[in-house]
Amino acid sequence: MARINLKDIRHAYMDNPTSDDDYALKRVDHVFEDGGAYALLGPSGCGKTTLLNIISGLLRPSEGAIHFGTVDVTDLPTEARNIAQVFQFPVVYDTMTVYDNLAFPLRNRGVAEDVVDRRVREIIGMIGLEDRARRKAQGLTADEKQKISLGRGLARADVNAILFDEPLTVIDPHMKWALRTQLKELHRRFGHTMVYVTHDQTEALTFADTVVVMYEGEIVQIGTPEELFERPRHTFVGYFIGSPGMNLLPAAMDGGIVRIGGQSFALPGMPQRLSAKRIELGIRPEFVRLGREGMPVSIAKVEDVGRKKIVHADLEGETIAVVIDEDSEVPAEPCVAFDPAHLNLYADSWRVEPEGRP
C-alpha cells in the first residue's frame, strides 16, 4: 500500500498548450493517503479518467510529478507501479475457469498454492460466484464477467493501490448496491488505498470516506459526504450532489447583509462587501421550510418521490425546490423560510467562507 502524492500535475492532450482551456487537467496538487478510500466524482469529460490514468501510468502528465510513498514513479510504466486496476468493461481470460481467472494475479507473483486457494475462495464468496467456480468464463453473462474483473482486482494483498474506473456500469442495479457494500467492507478489512472513478453520486458517497469532486479539469472540493452536502465549496458541488441539488438564488450584498428580492439575511461572519460579478445564496431543498410564514411563493409542481415530496415553486421569478414529508400538505397561501444555519453564500461560484467558522 502507498500514499499517492500528485505534485502540481497538469495534462494537455494537445501539443503546445497555451491557455488553461487547453488542459484536460488544469492543476492537481493532492495526496491520497495510504489506506484511504477515495472517489473521483464528476460529470463526463471533467478529467477523472485522465487523472486515474496518470496514477496508473497509462499516461505521463505534461507537467508535475507523481510519488508512491517516497518513490518518484512519474516515468515508471504501469507494470512497475504494482497496482491493480478494474475497468468499466470486463477484462477476463475466456478460456480459463472463474477460479483460475481469480488465481491468475496471485500465481503470476509466485504466491504459494495454499494461500492462492484461501484467497480465491474468499473472493469467489464475496462476488457471489461460488456455483460458477469451475466453469469457463466464456459463456458467462457480462455482469458475471465484470464480477470476475472486480475479484481479480481485489485478489492481491500487496498492491500499492487499487484503481477502479466506473466498475459497476454493466452490473445490474440490485447487485451494484451489494458489490459496493462488499468493496467497502473489503477496504475496512484489508486497508488498501482505493481510488474509484464514477459520475454517480450515490456510488461515490456510499463507497468513499473522501470524495474528490472534479469539474472542467479541476478539483473543486475534497471532503467527506457530509461536508459536500453541508458546505459545498463551489456551486457545481451544490448542484451536482443532492437530489434535487442545492437551490442557488441570485443575491446582492451590502454592509454584510445579503438580499434576495425584498428579503434580507444577516449571515454571521460575512465580509461587509464582496467584489464579485455574481453573488448567489445557496440553500438545500431539505432546509427550506414551506408554511404560512416567510416569502410568498407560487407552486409550479409537486412530485411524489416515495417518502418525500419535492415541491417546485416560484420565488420572485426564480425556481426553488423544497423537500417536504409525504404526509405534509402545501398550504393555501404558501411561503418559504430559510434555515439560517444552512445558508451558503457564493461569490463567482466559490463559497464565501465565514470568518471564524468552517
Ligand SMILES: Nc1ncnc2c1ncn2[C@@H]1O[C@H](COP(=O)(O)OP(=O)(O)OP(=O)(O)O)[C@@H](O)[C@H]1O
Ligand atoms: N486521448 C485523448 N485525446 C484528446 N483528448 C482527450 C483524450 N482523452 C480525453 N480527452 C479529453 O480530455 C477531457 C477529459 O476527459 P476524461 O476522459 O479524463 O474525462 P472523464 O471525466 O473521465 O469523462 P468520462 O466519464 O466521459 O470518461 C475531455 O475533454 C476529453 O474529451
